[in-house]
Amino acid sequence: MKIPILFFSLLLLTTLQAQKKNRDYRLHIKKASGPVIIDGIGNDLAWRDAEEADDFFMVLPMDGRKATQPTTIKMTYDDKHLYLLATFYNATKANYFVESLRRDFSFGKNDNFLLFLDPFNNQTTGFSFGSNAYGAQWDGTMYNGSKIDLNWDSKWISKVTRDDEKWVFEMAVPFKSIRYEEGVQEWGINFSRLDLKSSEKSSWTPIPRQFPTASLAYTGTLVWDTPPPAPGTNFSIIPYVLGDVKRNIEVGGDTKTNGKIGGDVKFSLTSSLNLDLTVNPDFSQVEVDRQVTNLDRFELFFPERRQFFLENGDLFANFGYETIRPFFSRRIGLNVPIQAGARISGNLNDNWRLGVMDMQTESINETGQPSQNFAVMSLQRKIFSRSSIGMMFVNKQSVNYPQENDSITDIYSKYNRNLGVEYNLASANNAWNGKAFFLKSFAPADANSGFTQGAHLEYTSRKWNWRLQEEWVSDDYSAEVGFVRRRGYRNLTGKVGHLFFPKGGPILSHGPELNAVYFINEQFKETDHTAYLTYQIDFRKRSSLQFFLSDDYVELLSPFDPSGLRIDNLATGTKHNWNAFGWDYISKPQSLFTYAFGGRLGGYYADGNRTSITGEAGYRFQPFVSLKGNFNYNHIELPAPWNTNDFWLIGAEADITFTNKLFFANLLQYNEQSNNFNINSRFQWRYSPASDLFIVYTNNYLITPYETRNWGLTLKFTYWLNN
Secondary structure, three states, X not given: OOOOHHHHHHHHHHHHHOOOOOOOOEEEEEEOOOOOOOOOOOOOHHHHOOOEEOOOEEEEOOOOEEOOOOEEEEEEEOOOEXXXXXXXXXXXXXXXXXXXXXXXXXXXXXXXXXXXXXXXXXOOOEEEEEEEOOOOEEEEEEEOOOEEEOOOOOXXXXXXXXXXXXXXXXXXXXXXXXXXXXXXXXXXEEEEEEEOOOOEEEEOOXXXXXXXXXXXXXXXXXXXXXXXXXXXXXXXXXEEEEEEEEEEHHHOOOEEEEEEEEEEEEEEOOOOEEEEEEEXXXXXXXXXXXXXXOOOOOOOOOOOOOHHHOOOOHHHHOOOEOOEEOOOHHHOOOOOOEEEEEEEEEEOOOOEEEEEEEEEEOOEOOOOEOEEEEEEEEEEEEEOOOEEEEEEEEEEEEEOOOOOOOHHHHOOOOEEEEEEEEEEEEOOOOOEEEEEEEEEEEOOOHHHOOEEEEEEEEEEOOOEEEEEEEEEEOOOOOOOOOEEOOOOEEEEEEEEEEOEOOOOOOEEEEEEEEEEEEEEOOOOOEEEEEEEEEEEEEEOOOOEEEEEEEEEEEEOOOOEOOOOOOOOOEOOOOEEEEEEEEEEEEOOOOOOEEEEEEEEEEEOHHHOEEEEEEEEEEEEEOOOEEEEEEEEEEEEEOOOOOOXXXXXXXXXXXXXXXXXXXXXXXXXXXXXXXXXXXXXXXXXXXXXXXXXXXXXXXXXXEOOOOEEEEEEEXXXXXXXXXX
């Protein structure tokens, strides 16, 4: 089941010989000849002397030609800031399309501009900044060559102006807000524009349409007249003050008030390596998770949203696969307060990256849970043009652990450790990608001291894409600080797809994709599989339609309630097989009224049937109000004792953005499966860059009987102080 080593050898050889694809696209940046005022007008003297990047290339709907919507970019700098001026002309006259003024908007639903910076020119990591046509900001850290983590926030300013002929974006990013190596005069850089009225996505450098414009493999070069200024010592303190009122009726019903102070400290050890400290952290303002209907046999994954864990988060969070993670930061502080933490992360030089984190949690007297220390170290070395090899060590250690005869030792382990190595393959042209990793766990009991390994190889071109992947997780492998959906299996996954491109008409592309996922146990006996065929149709106006046919087989490895309602369990070892048909349609984003509609019809466990219908509808009064509603309905027919069950998951959102600094978000979630109705309202005032006032209200109700479970009201004030 191993992927042939020959494939990796050939790809390593081509990677060694290849050079950066768009290295000849060069933009020269000179020091500003005068002051730059960020007003979205761009008439400062400094801009007259700046070199201009224009003549963009079309990426979508079809690459290989020049963009029809003209764009010009200029850049300059002074001792403290990097400046950018972008002008977007409208060859196609129409209104601008944006969702709202909320930060970190959805890329495909807004007229927008994005900057991609690769200061180390490693074509793997970097920073992204941008704006939509009404001035909502976008910023994030880049990893894995093209992915962007928008949970990262930095301190910078921008301004947008617009008229019928064009819109203009001007920004200033402090050098202290980004990481780079001193003395280097060439950075990787690219610019992306999405113009919804013409359905055109364009880029300064040519990029094949199958890749995102964020692909750092296709960046050009930003050439400095002299090395950018050393940022000096960057020292920031981000304190917070919090007060809240809470009542949990399910565990006593007393109303409790609480005050809390704490904060973070950021200190630059070098221009590219950062030290972060946190004391008594609080995450009450973090956006709540969207609820889902859970008809799965295994644990669901929800992403990390807490700011402290996010900068250079890929060093810690991307080892392994999505279903095999040795480290998952949401395991830290899970229903237990975090006392303090420290993290060192960033680039040691062009080739080496380092991540070290240590967190300490409190003990819980009521449950007997001991205080625990979480430590993780990740080291990554770039090899060839874009590939890397890395290692990771994760340690969870209980402090003041009970004696051997204490019953609590059956619940909380004394320690759990993981040690692993990983190789990530990325070809110079981004067509080939792959991974291979091995992890070993260590625990007091042999039953939790096992291993896991996995590997995959993937190829992507304009018309063809395929992937082959294998995994092996031993029955005794454990990662208490990680995310591992299941143990004791081997898995082989494959897919192949093809696209057709009509020369005219409303359809941009269409084509089939065949997927197959097979699981066997460690005795090489099949336990389950899913095979499905999809057909994807993408329209020129950016709407899409997909159909699928699937075949599922499951031999249960443990008791399972197929209704998800805790009625009764199917027995271990029972075998189930069914087929299903489904579809998904997403409307074009240019309309003020948008919608999506999907469904699934077919068999289910125990020769039953399951019908699932999903829908979403939204309307925006741009740019200030965005309204959205969604639902998921399940109708399950099973033999007794489950019989027939229907349940709904309904959500409603009202996102009000008074300005690009004042937000009021409201989320309602009605979940019949979990018998819970949730209300969450969050008011945010960004009164200064990266400094906020939050008011958060949340309330949870039982649906049957309808009564309050718990509620809370939080007032939180944060301020970013830096030298």
